[in-house]
Amino acid sequence: MIDVHHIEQISQDCSLTEFVGTTVLDTIGLVIPGIDPSLLEKMNLKKPYKSLGLISSRTGAAGQINAADEAVKSTNTEIVSIELPRDTKGWGGHGCFIVIGGDNVSDVRRAVDIALEYIGKYAGELYISQAGHLEFTFSACADKALHMAFNAPIGKPFGFFCGSPAAIGLVMADLAVKSSPVEVIKYMTPDQGTSHSNEVIVAVTGDADAVKNAVLTARDVGLQLLVSMGSYPESPATPYLQ
Amino acid sequence: MIDVHHIEQISQDCSLTEFVGTTVLDTIGLVIPGIDPSLLEKMNLKKPYKSLGLISSRTGAAGQINAADEAVKSTNTEIVSIELPRDTKGWGGHGCFIVIGGDNVSDVRRAVDIALEYIGKYAGELYISQAGHLEFTFSACADKALHMAFNAPIGKPFGFFCGSPAAIGLVMADLAVKSSPVEVIKYMTPDQGTSHSNEVIVAVTGDADAVKNAVLTARDVGLQLLVSMGSYPESPATPYLQ
Amino acid sequence: MIDVHHIEQISQDCSLTEFVGTTVLDTIGLVIPGIDPSLLEKMNLKKPYKSLGLISSRTGAAGQINAADEAVKSTNTEIVSIELPRDTKGWGGHGCFIVIGGDNVSDVRRAVDIALEYIGKYAGELYISQAGHLEFTFSACADKALHMAFNAPIGKPFGFFCGSPAAIGLVMADLAVKSSPVEVIKYMTPDQGTSHSNEVIVAVTGDADAVKNAVLTARDVGLQLLVSMGSYPESPATPYLQ
Numbered sequence: 008m009i010d011v012h013h014i015e016q017i018s019q020d021c022s023l024t025e026f027v028g029t030t031v032l033d034t035i036g037l038v039i040p041g042i043d044p045s046l047l048e049k050m051n052l053k054k055p056y057k058s059l060g061l062i063s064s065r066t067g068a069a070g071q072i073n074a075a076d077e078a079v080k081s082t083n084t085e086i087v088s089i090e091l092p093r094d095t096k097g098w099g100g101h102g103c104f105i106v107i108g109g110d111n112v113s114d115v116r117r118a119v120d121i122a123l124e125y126i127g128k129y130a131g132e133l134y135i136s137q138a139g140h141l142e143f144t145f146s147a148c149a150d151k152a153l154h155m156a157f158n159a160p161i162g163k164p165f166g167f168f169c170g171s172p173a174a175i176g177l178v179m180a181d182l183a184v185k186s187s188p189v190e191v192i193k194y195m196t197p198d199q200g201t202s203h204s205n206e207v208i209v210a211v212t213g214d215a216d217a218v219k220n221a222v223l224t225a226r227d228v229g230l231q232l233l234v235s236m237g238s239y240p241e242s243p244a245t246p247y248l249q
Numbered sequence: 250m251i252d253v254h255h256i257e258q259i260s261q262d263c264s265l266t267e268f269v270g271t272t273v274l275d276t277i278g279l280v281i282p283g284i285d286p287s288l289l290e291k292m293n294l295k296k297p298y299k300s301l302g303l304i305s306s307r308t309g310a311a312g313q314i315n316a317a318d319e320a321v322k323s324t325n326t327e328i329v330s331i332e333l334p335r336d337t338k339g340w341g342g343h344g345c346f347i348v349i350g351g352d353n354v355s356d357v358r359r360a361v362d363i364a365l366e367y368i369g370k371y372a373g374e375l376y377i378s379q380a381g382h383l384e385f386t387f388s389a390c391a392d393k394a395l396h397m398a399f400n401a402p403i404g405k406p407f408g409f410f411c412g413s414p415a416a417i418g419l420v421m422a423d424l425a426v427k428s429s430p431v432e433v434i435k436y437m438t439p440d441q442g443t444s445h446s447n448e449v450i451v452a453v454t455g456d457a458d459a460v461k462n463a464v465l466t467a468r469d470v471g472l473q474l475l476v477s478m479g480s481y482p483e484s485p486a487t488p489y490l491q
Numbered sequence: 492m493i494d495v496h497h498i499e500q501i502s503q504d505c506s507l508t509e510f511v512g513t514t515v516l517d518t519i520g521l522v523i524p525g526i527d528p529s530l531l532e533k534m535n536l537k538k539p540y541k542s543l544g545l546i547s548s549r550t551g552a553a554g555q556i557n558a559a560d561e562a563v564k565s566t567n568t569e570i571v572s573i574e575l576p577r578d579t580k581g582w583g584g585h586g587c588f589i590v591i592g593g594d595n596v597s598d599v600r601r602a603v604d605i606a607l608e609y610i611g612k613y614a615g616e617l618y619i620s621q622a623g624h625l626e627f628t629f630s631a632c633a634d635k636a637l638h639m640a641f642n643a644p645i646g647k648p649f650g651f652f653c654g655s656p657a658a659i660g661l662v663m664a665d666l667a668v669k670s671s672p673v674e675v676i677k678y679m680t681p682d683q684g685t686s687h688s689n690e691v692i693v694a695v696t697g698d699a700d701a702v703k704n705a706v707l708t709a710r711d712v713g714l715q716l717l718v719s720m721g722s723y724p725e726s727p728a729t730p731y732l733q
Contacts, residue, residue, distance in 0.1 A: 021719035063658030097339030126551030174305030235263035269627030416547030477505035
C-alpha cells in the first residue's frame, strides 16, 4: 500500500494494467477490462459493455471527440457516452469525459491508444490566450462520436468552431457561414447545450472544401478578435489545418 | 489569410468592422451588422433583429448588465438575451454574454460603445481577493436589462449584492435588508438561478435612499468578511458608490 | 463606514457577531442569529429555522459534508441544505455551501465551530496536483448530512471516493468496489448529479472494515493514476485514513 506521507515515492511510470497513457491538455487514457457489475448498473449505459475505454481531459472537447471518432472508425468499438464537464483549468470552456465500449479489452485499449495519438495532433487547433480561447476541428468523414456530440451526419464532412469569451464565437461563426455554402447543424451558448461555458460553439456540414473553408475563415476571424483583447494565444501542439 | 505559425504578427488594433472595443474584466464589444439567416434561426431570438450588438466578459455580470441597461436607455435598441456563463477566470462567479438588437447597425454600435464605457465605471464595485469576490451595483432607475436579469421593476431604483464564497453573500444580504426598508426581488444560490456559481446573490428595490443604503451596508459587511479570510481584495477600477 | 479606497485598513480579525471562523480550503463559518423574514421566505427552507449556521468553501465538498455530519450529531441542530457550486479555484471540482438550522443561536454557533474543526482534519484526504485532484472521506456512522448529500444510510459506515479528471474517478471506483464487499449508493459524473464538475464520484456503504478498505484501495489507485499525469499532489492538511 502507498505511504500517503511520501507520495513523491510513487512512480510516474504507472504500472496499473488499467493505464494506457497520457497526452497534452491533462489527458489520461485508461481501460477497465471488466467493469464491476454494481457500477455498470449505476452507469446506466445504453449497451452494457463490460470492457470500457476512457478518455478524460481537463481542457478541450472537440479535438478529443474528433480523435475518439477516428478511434471507433478503425477498431471494433463504439462510443458509449460523451460528457463535457465545465473545466479548462480556470478558462471558460469544457474538458471531456468519453467512454468507449467493446467486447474485448484489446480492442478497447487499441481505441484509447489511437484516440490519445490523435489528441496530440488535434490539440494543435486549440489556441489559449490570457483573455480566452478558440477551438477548431475538421473531419472529412464524421463517424459516431461526432454524430453523438454534435449531430454530425455520419460519413459527411464536419467542421467545428468555438470561441471564448462567447461573443467571439458568434462573430467567428457569422463570418464563417457567410463565407461558404455550409449547413449549421449545432449552435451552443452558455445557456444552450453547454455546461454553462463562456463559449459560442457552431458546427457545420457540407462539401469538404466548403466546410474546410468555413473553419479556416472562423480561425482567421477568431484569432484577430482574441488578439484584440491584448495578449497572444499559444497552442499546446502544432496547428495543422491549412 | 493569417499565418497561424506566426500569430504574433496579428495586430492588437483589430481592423474587423465587427470590432467595437475592449475594456476591463476581459470584456469585448462587437457588432454583427446583418446576422446570417441560418444562424439567426438557430439563435431562436424572440425578435429576429438583424443587427446585433454583443457584450462578452470573462468576469462579472451585474455591472455589465447595469451598463447594458444604460445603453438601451439612451439608444434605439433592445436587450435580446442575457446569459451568465460559469466563469470569472478561476474564481467562483459568472462572466456574461449580452446580446443587444436594433434595426440598424449604427444604433447597435452606439449601444455597445456606451455599455463598454459604463463597464469601465461599474467594474469599480467588484472586489476580488485570493479567497473570493464581491460585486455590487446600483441604478436609480432600472430599465429592461436589469428587468430581464433580476426582475427589477422598470423605472424604479435597483440594488444588487453578491458575495463568494456563498455564505458571505447571505450574511451581507441579511444585514443589508435589515438596515433599510427594501423589497427583495431576487435570491440566487449555487443551485438556484445561477450557473452553479459559488455565490449568494440578492437584488432589491425600494426608495432610492433605502436601496443605496442597503447596497452600502452589504458592501461594508462583505468587505469585512472577505478580509477575514486572510487576503485583501482589489478592484479592477475605482469604487464609485458612496 | 469602511473607506473603500483604503481597504487595507480593515482588520483581518473580524469583529462582526456573525463571524465564527475560517479554516483551510478557503472556508468560512458564519451564523445568522435571526434571519430576515423576507429573505427566509425566498430561501424556501423545508423548516423555517430562524438561526442559521453557514459553512462555505471554495474547494472540497465530501470532507465538509462529513464535518457537518459530525456537527449535527453532537448539537441540537439540523442540516437545512447542502449545495455544491462548481468551484475548486480553477480545478475540476466543487466547493460547498452548507446551511445548518437550529432553534437558538448558541447551538448553531457551536455546530459551525465543530464543523470548522473537523474540516481542518478531513481536508487531509484531499490531494491536489497540477493535473487534477482526489478526495476521500470515511465515516463509521453516517448521520443526516451524509444522508442528504449521498443517500448514506443513517447509522451505517460510509465511504466516498472522487477523482478528477473524471476517468480516474471511475477506475478508482471499479477497483475499490471489487476489493471489498460494499454496496454502491451514489454514482455521479459531469452530467449526472454534479454541477458539471470533471469528476466521477462514488459513495459506498457496508461493514466498517469493508468500507474503509474500499476507500484505501481507491486512494492507492487514484494516487498512482494522478501521479502518472506528471506532477505530485499535495494535501492541504495531514492524511489521516489508515
